Each structure stands twice: as C-alpha cells, then as structure tokens.
Amino acid sequence: MNTSDDGVDSTVTEPTVTLIQRIRAGDANARELLLRRFLPLLQRWAHGRLPRQMRDLNETDDLVQVTLVKALARLDQFESAGPGAFLAYLRQALLNQVRDEIRRHQRRPEHAEIDVELSDPDAPALIERIVGSERVRAYEQALATLPKRQQGLVVMRVEFGMSYPEIAVEVGSTSDAVRVMVARAIVQLSRALGGGQE
Amino acid sequence: MKPDSKNAAELERLAARIADDEPVNWRTLTTPVAGSDQALHGLREMEQLVQGFRHLQLGDSRDTPRSGRSHFGALTLLEPLGSGAQGDVWRAYDPMLDLHVALKLRKVESGTLAHDFLDEARRLARVRQANIVSVYGAAVNEGRAGLWTELIHGTSLAELLAQDGPLPAEEVRGISLDLCHALAAVHRHGLVHGDIKAENVMREVSGRIVLMDFGAVRELDAAQAAVISGTLHYLAPEVLSGAPPAPARDIYALGVLLFRLLSGVYPYDVKDVQDLLRLQDDSKRLHLVDLKPDAPRDLIRAIECAFERNPAKRHTSALAFATALAPSPPQAASKSRVTSFALAALVCLAVLGLALGLGRWRGAQVPAWQADAVFYRVDARGSAALTDGATIAVGDRLALKFRSDRPAYVYIFDDDGSGEAAVLFPLDGIDPVNPLAANTAYQLPGKSDATALTWQVSSQAEREEFVVLAADQPQPELERTVAAWQRAVKPATGASRGALVLAPGPSDAEIASTSLRAVLAKLGADTTHLRHWRFVFPHTSR
Numbered sequence: 001m002n003t004s005d006d007g008v009d010s011t012v013t014e015p016t017v018t019l020i021q022r023i024r025a026g027d028a029n030a031r032e033l034l035l036r037r038f039l040p041l042l043q044r045w046a047h048g049r050l051p052r053q054m055r056d057l058n059e060t061d062d063l064v065q066v067t068l069v070k071a072l073a074r075l076d077q078f079e080s081a082g083p084g085a086f087l088a089y090l091r092q093a094l095l096n097q098v099r100d101e102i103r104r105h106q107r108r109p110e111h112a113e114i115d116v117e118l119s120d121p122d123a124p125a126l127i128e129r130i131v132g133s134e135r136v137r138a139y140e141q142a143l144a145t146l147p148k149r150q151q152g153l154v155v156m157r158v159e160f161g162m163s164y165p166e167i168a169v170e171v172g173s174t175s176d177a178v179r180v181m182v183a184r185a186i187v188q189l190s191r192a193l194g195g196g197q198e
Numbered sequence: 199m200k201p202d203s204k205n206a207a208e209l210e211r212l213a214a215r216i217a218d219d220e221p222v223n224w225r226t227l228t229t230p231v232a233g234s235d236q237a238l239h240g241l242r243e244m245e246q247l248v249q250g251f252r253h254l255q256l257g258d259s260r261d262t263p264r265s266g267r268s269h270f271g272a273l274t275l276l277e278p279l280g281s282g283a284q285g286d287v288w289r290a291y292d293p294m295l296d297l298h299v300a301l302k303l304r305k306v307e308s309g310t311l312a313h314d315f316l317d318e319a320r321r322l323a324r325v326r327q328a329n330i331v332s333v334y335g336a337a338v339n340e341g342r343a344g345l346w347t348e349l350i351h352g353t354s355l356a357e358l359l360a361q362d363g364p365l366p367a368e369e370v371r372g373i374s375l376d377l378c379h380a381l382a383a384v385h386r387h388g389l390v391h392g393d394i395k396a397e398n399v400m401r402e403v404s405g406r407i408v409l410m411d412f413g414a415v416r417e418l419d420a421a422q423a424a425v426i427s428g429t430l431h432y433l434a435p436e437v438l439s440g441a442p443p444a445p446a447r448d449i450y451a452l453g454v455l456l457f458r459l460l461s462g463v464y465p466y467d468v469k470d471v472q473d474l475l476r477l478q479d480d481s482k483r484l485h486l487v488d489l490k491p492d493a494p495r496d497l498i499r500a501i502e503c504a505f506e507r508n509p510a511k512r513h514t515s516a517l518a519f520a521t522a523l524a525p526s527p528p529q530a531a532s533k534s535r536v537t538s539f540a541l542a543a544l545v546c547l548a549v550l551g552l553a554l555g556l557g558r559w560r561g562a563q564v565p566a567w568q569a570d571a572v573f574y575r576v577d578a579r580g581s582a583a584l585t586d587g588a589t590i591a592v593g594d595r596l597a598l599k600f601r602s603d604r605p606a607y608v609y610i611f612d613d614d615g616s617g618e619a620a621v622l623f624p625l626d627g628i629d630p631v632n633p634l635a636a637n638t639a640y641q642l643p644g645k646s647d648a649t650a651l652t653w654q655v656s657s658q659a660e661r662e663e664f665v666v667l668a669a670d671q672p673q674p675e676l677e678r679t680v681a682a683w684q685r686a687v688k689p690a691t692g693a694s695r696g697a698l699v700l701a702p703g704p705s706d707a708e709i710a711s712t713s714l715r716a717v718l719a720k721l722g723a724d725t726t727h728l729r730h731w732r733f734v735f736p737h738t739s740r
Contacts, residue, residue, distance in 0.1 A: 048254035130351055131250035132404030139247050157217055158248050161255035186213035190240025
C-alpha cells in the first residue's frame, strides 16, 4: 500500500480525468486507484456534514462508500466540466445522499431515552455547529454561483483540505499557479457571499 | 498600479491567507481595499468557514493516532487550552463521540478531592439547556479525575470586551435573555452557578451564548453557608455576610455582568473585600443613565434592578428578569407597539412587593385601579393565603381569590420555566367567564356544574411560577392566542408533566413559555388598562 496516513494518496501523479478515462476503458486497476484516492477524503468530509445523530462512524463510512461506488457505476453519465469537476460531482452526490438520509432518520422513531439529544432530528451537522447553519447555507448558495472549475478549486482546498501540489495534479498545473487560482476563486465566492448579506 | 488592480491584488492576498489558514488582521487593513466592502464582508465570512472546515479536517486525527500523545482513558489529549484553580483544560479527541471535547483534568495540587471534582460533572449533567455547556462524561483515570464537555469555538465575553469595548444595547439584550434562560434552568435544578462573570460566558462563532465553568456551583439546600467563592466585582453583598447560596446571588452577578457589557465598567469600584464590605448603600455606584444615556431605559432598569443591594428588591427569578428584558417590537411598524420601559418597570414593581397599581405609579394621568389577586391553599379545614415564595407540595389544591373595582378580563398562566407554560384560566365549560364583574370576590378557577374547582399540584418540580393578568378592556389578541393554545393541546398532556392539573376533571393547556413571554411583552404597551402579578412557589417534599 502506498497510501499515507493523511487521507490522500501521496503517490498521486495522475489527474482524476485520466483515471476516469482508464476506468471507462475497462481498467479495474484505475477504478481501485480512484476509490482509494477519494474514499478517505470523502469520508472525512462527510463526518463534518452529517447531523449529530448520524455520525456513527460505520454508518457514515458506509454511506460514502455506497455513494462512491454508485457514482463510479454511472461514470458514463458524468460529463467532465474541467479538472476538479469529478470531486465536486461526488461531493454533490454525497450531499444529496446525506439529505435523503436525514429525511429517513426523521421518520425513524427515537431510540433509548438517553439518546434524546443525539437523536434530535434538528441537531445540526458539525460544520453547522461550528460556524452556524445560516453561514453554511449562504456559503452553499454562493458556491453554486461560481463556474464549475472554481467550485472545484474551492471545494478541494477549503472543504477537503487538499494541499496545493495535490490540487495541481488534479488540474494539471503548478502549485504556485493553483494558489493564485484558489485565491481568485475565494475572492469571487466572497463577493457572492458579501452580496447576499447586504 | 491602478487603484482597481491594487484592490484586486490586495483582496487576493487576503484570500490566499484565508485559504492557507493564516491569521488576517482586519483592523489594520488600509485604504487600498476601500470600496470593496462587499468582498471584504464575504472574506470575513469565508475566514470563519475555512476555520470551521479546517477544524473538521484536524478532527479526523482518529485515523492517525500519533505516537507520544497523552491519553485520558479513551480520550487523546491534543493541546492545552488553559489552566484554572481547580484544573487544566485540554482540547481532546473523543473517538466514541467522534468529537473534539474540552477535557478538564483536576490538578493534583489543587486540594480538591476527586469526589468533589466529579460532583461538578454530576451537577452540570443534570442541567440540559442550549445556553449551558453540555457535559459528555467524567471519570477517574490512573488516579486523575477528569470531566469532558463540549468544546466551544468562540470568544469569552471578557475577550470580546477587551477587543471591541462595550457592546451595543441590543446585543446586550440578546445575550442577557440567553443567560437568563440558562440561569433559570440552573435554578430549576436547585443549583446556584455561583461564578457568573464575563470570563465564564462564551460567544460561539455561530453566535450561541454559552454559560461555562460550573466549578463554583452550589446546591440550594446546602446545609452550611458556602465558602465565599466567585469574583469580587460580581459578589452579592449577602454572600459576604454568609447568606446561604440562593438564585438572587446569580441574578446580582448577571446584573453586574450586563452593566459591564453595556458600559465597559463595573457598577462599584472595589479593590478588595474590605471595599466591598464598606459598600452599604447605592450612593457610591455608577449609573447606566450617566454612562450610556442613549441605551433603552427598559434595558437600563432591568439591569439595575438585578443588582440591588437588597436581594428582596432584585428580580424574583431569572425568568422574571427575562420578562423585564424582553425586547419590544420595532417601533414604526407594529400597531401594538410595546412600551417596554413600562413592562420592565412593572416587573420591578412586582418584585418590590409594592401593592401599588400601575395607575398610581404613573401619577395623576391615570385613575388608580384597585385589584387584588391572592393565591390560597385549600384543604378540608378551609383555605390559607400563600405569600410569594411560600412552599407547596404534590397534592396541594390551590385557588386564586380575585377582586377588582372595575370589570376585568383575567388570564392566569403557570410558567414553570421548563419551556412550557399552561393556561390555567379562562377554561372552556367553567364558570365564571371573562369579564369578571366589578366589586365581586371570585375564587378561581371557578365552578363546573356547581362543583367548586381548584388546581391540584400533580407531580414534583422545583417550583411553580404563576402569572396573573387583568385587563379592564377586552384583549382580543390574547383571547385568540389563549384559544389557539387550548385547541392545540390534547387533555392528557397536562397530567404528565410536573405542573398543575385541574382537579377534578380536565386539564390545562400547554404553551411555549416563550410565546407567553412574547404575548406579555406585547401587552406591556397597554399599561393603563393592565394589571400583572407574578407568584413563585417552590416545591417541598412534604
């Protein structure tokens, strides 16, 4: 195994777009590589995005795995809108899945008494608890106004915590150039965010 | 460089710093970014978001347990956050909850017994409320006692004051309402916080106000007077004279805290306990009216009533304090504009125990309205009047005697602070109905088919708090609200909670006590035509 402990394959040298092409051509190895690249990243991300009552580790990891495998099965439908787009696509698929899960949980009867607080259907996701649900909602809305390519950059850097060299591989560029691109995308996003608040 | 491209470059520089999780000093931003207010505002939002996401990414250290890290049971110690008299506080990772937590470890040299230390956790675990820090667990591990709570991401009010100076009045009002509700929850559990101060209240990044540090919490029924603990400026005078712990002490400290938030200074200039002992009267204190002449008068009155030197003159409870603080709706738009000044004054008058009609208080403008409302305990031998503060027990039957020199529309609510209040009068199918006739002695709730009814205390609680309202004009809005509350509730629910049920027969209706407060606040406008009483009866296990 070449995977390092910080969640991202340290030997990544091939952009996702290339891997996707290889998977489409029937390369099982590439599929394995892609899974290994994104699974830890998405799992980590999902832990912050799920409401408290659903953050059972196994449950979250299952959800991510199922979403990822489904996405790979539907790879034909995925139209690449530029580098980083696949990750943004996975993130959206997962976000939809999370919303479905929340609705499903709300219909579930409550469990033991001790879990009253944990099973509160309105219990916000970790990220909402940290920065406030309003702020997360405003961010999502502002993000949606950005071109897909910029969305990908913001998501990779801000939400997935990827390093500039890692993003550079994804978008086929250099670390320095990526740093500037990310900063510009954030300025763009901030204008949309600031506009909504005033 | 043209100003526009200079601006763009500066914004990108800030964005890059934010993306790299480097601190941005917003105060020293200079003119180049002028005119980019919208983007700057957005960037500040992004800074919060990036920090939030970064925290989540770091929080995933469960996958990579690093060697050399200390542990407390299953918790991994990540970084020290601070140190108090009793113990050190660490940011730690709880793998079971998959959360970062604040872990307080008892200092071996603190002299506090592990048992006492863990008592804090037990006391705190009894209180669950949005504005109180949540306890996750407590344990003794390898001879060391520790308790862990939720980790609050934000700044203490003390830091906020140091950074930005006094807060705007409406922000102080918001904070004070949250803290009143937190205190109400603490007091409802028979506890006193004992160390309310700016350092012990956090404002989370999300804006949530959280009351922390329950190390000084005392049981209300502690046999002996507690050791003097708490911070000098916030100490109520009765604490120095050895009075047992009581909610009035927290109310005092909260008043001082709010005074400071609004003005930046403490009401009394004290340097040591001797100074504090010498303060026998109010003459030497500062006044908010002088310090903040523009602040709303209702807010000033509510705050200053809280730290009256005589505990009997303070708000009777944290909820009474909250009622006095309740915000008034925007002045321009609303047709039922609230003079919240009048409402705050009204509550303070009730607290002072002045059997004084509002009319009289307002001088010659308004004719005095004579009305009396007194609670009685009814048993086979007859009835005995209950003064405010008298104890009641499960099984007790209560009635309210009411008399007015003008026809009155009467409404009675039971607000036990649990977040739910109940309509006790008027009730469907029960005689009398509003308006009650002038100069007639009524015993409420009244009669059903000639059977005199009482309210019966159905189960154990900390206390019952009753609000009695009388109006000399119809109150259509209140009528509608009461009717809606009554319709909304099935009869069975009344009996299941620790409140009053009608005996015999059907139940009360539950409502959110916040809605009750909102309605009370709205009615505050109509002080000429409104009387208001509040009674608090602690429970006893007789």
